[in-house]
Amino acid sequence: MAIVFVLFALLVLAVIVTANWYVWRRLFRDTTRGPGPARRAGAVLIAGGWVLAITALVAERSGAPFWLQQVLAWPGFLWLALSMYLLLAVLAGEVVRPFLRRFLERRDRAGERAAEAGAATPAASPTEKVTVPGGAPSAVPAEPEPAPASGPPGDAARPPAPSRRLFVSRVVGGAAAAAAVGTVGYGTYGVLRGPRVKRVTVPLAKLPRGAHGYRIAVVSDVHLGPVLGRGFAQKVVDTINATQPDLIAVVGDLVDGSVKDLGPAAAPLAQLRARHGSYFVTGNHEYFSGAEQWVEEVRRLGLNPLENARRELPFFDLAGVNDLAGEEEGQGPDFARALGDRDRARACVLLAHQPVQIHDAVEHGVDLQLSGHTHGGQLWPGNLLASTANPTLAGLERYGDTQLYVSRGAGAWGPPTRVGAPSDITVIELASRQA
Incomplete structure (x- = not known):
């Protein structure tokens, strides 16, 4: 098993190194005439970006001083997103490159043909008048003026025009870099601006x-x-408060860090207001961050943790189960404890962080499960990978008599960037078929 892991790790490392060499080649080697500071700067940029990214991940997981995590996180995590979109943009440039080259070749050939046609048309030779002794003035060809020994001042210092291949590489490389930076910049702005409200009606x-x-x-x-x-x-x-909800459901992955470091950041949660209160269930990241401490902290802030528990509200049962990651600590989901003895004639809404928990929810007669975890893929084309690991990537779907709603989430993990999966806070409006 250890050998398989080592081989897999080496394969992943080889792919990453090859991909980054390819990006460096297209953006720096192919756009310059020879070895020089631009190529060295490109190598330092790419290698340095990965050093920052890896160091940021290690610092977060190892519990390094929080100020150090903050210093490393911004450049390191943003590089992860930027490097991915640089690679995708350069790959897309391979499609454009031959078409641009052919366009330039045709343009040059057309220019050459026009020049040849102009040269084939004879021009009248200049003449000058001379007087022959004893006769009338006669026109004879004028002596051509000698060509200047050198061009205009400064021509010798002017660099030669780039070759067609170099010109194409610079245009495609520049466009790829601009597209990648623009994509990451806009995706980061979308996260920092804050989540937008999404409204969904769910009949029960x-x-x-x-x-x-x-x-x-x-x-x-x-x-x-x-x-x-x-x-x-x-x-x-x-x-959330602006939506004036009847109930607030925080369905996991609230934090990435300890209560000691992030307690002040989570303090605004004490301001949450809803007629029937605010409820919380753990996500997998809580178990990376000290789940027991965070359960106590959110309780102190006024939220109601549902640890494999159920509350009978006036109109329906509200239940919550722990995340699957808690199994390693003996605190995994327990559907029997949360739902086993309930009155199935009442509607039931379940809070469960991961969509894959829907199968247990169906078995226990849950009417609606509310989940997160997927981020909707967060960074396209990450949605293609995320959709293979989750029954529902985002939105509302039905599984038998149970409906599952998956939020794309309010924040972001790793890069504070979203592309193709905007953040949201969803207001679920329950509808009675008796109304």
């Missing part, structure tokens, strides 16, 4: 008429940490 067969229009604000994957701090938490809280 067992919901009484009095609960028609009941609003549940669902927030997941806030990921408070070295990058997203107290200011971001305040934006999330303000956005």
